[in-house]
Amino acid sequence: MEIKIPSEEEMKRFMAKAMVEAQIGLATGGIPIGSVLVIDGKIVGRGHNQRMQKGSAILHAEMDAIENAGRLSPSEYSKATLYSTLSPCDMCSGAALLYGIPVIIVGENKTFQGPEDYVRSRGVHVVVLQDERCIEMMEEFTKDNPGIWNEDIGEKD
């Protein structure tokens, strides 16, 4: 099946929605990473990192968005684009691979970079926008909260 890459305008528009999710996360005491799952130009799931709010080890932003989208069929996932304000980690990348989500749009990979090359080698189209607002949001948070941040990415202090 041919992979449909979103237009630049569409990428920016949905990344802005992922940023809103990140801001909701921050405002509710959490780690400011947001995500949306889009199918046929419509958001089917929104999410943000829930480590602090729900004491969750698995609800990274992307996982939260995928969970909030509910049970979807393989053919629905095959038309989906996953947006995240931050480069997806091994777990979130793995979720995208499991479900055959063909396109991932990344806000930034400067403060953290997941296994983008591996994900590309599995046939996924990964675009990194390197958005300054995403970088600033994460740089500020990780500087002020190194312990929480290291826990979230499984890094020893």
Add this chain to the structure above:
Amino acid sequence: MEIKIPSEEEMKRFMAKAMVEAQIGLATGGIPIGSVLVIDGKIVGRGHNQRMQKGSAILHAEMDAIENAGRLSPSEYSKATLYSTLSPCDMCSGAALLYGIPVIIVGENKTFQGPEDYVRSRGVHVVVLQDERCIEMMEEFTKDNPGIWNEDIGEKD
């Protein structure tokens, strides 16, 4: 850090606990896959696939076990062993990689095989027990419920 591989006796004992979880999953209307997370010879998280019970796209057995273990520190994960009755998929393997879980014990990889070679290439010690009871449990379920099973592993019918 040196990786501590469980003894054969320990592997069998904890895989039996993962099988109990799979049976609980089956008894509650779900997909019979179970998992336990073990640290220092003690179970810190138990889980089973929750697709049917909770309508969840992300609570595979291993994810459920990791979630039920709660927020752990990187040093705790570095001593953990993840048991699953079935070979972990891309998502669950990714969760183990994210948190640096060094050992994964797999009940069987005959009905489904996740990215075991990739996980090994990232330094994780993966042992496949090829337990007949695990195989039988999954073969029976997937034969009777091909649609649910394909949805769970992101495969088109």
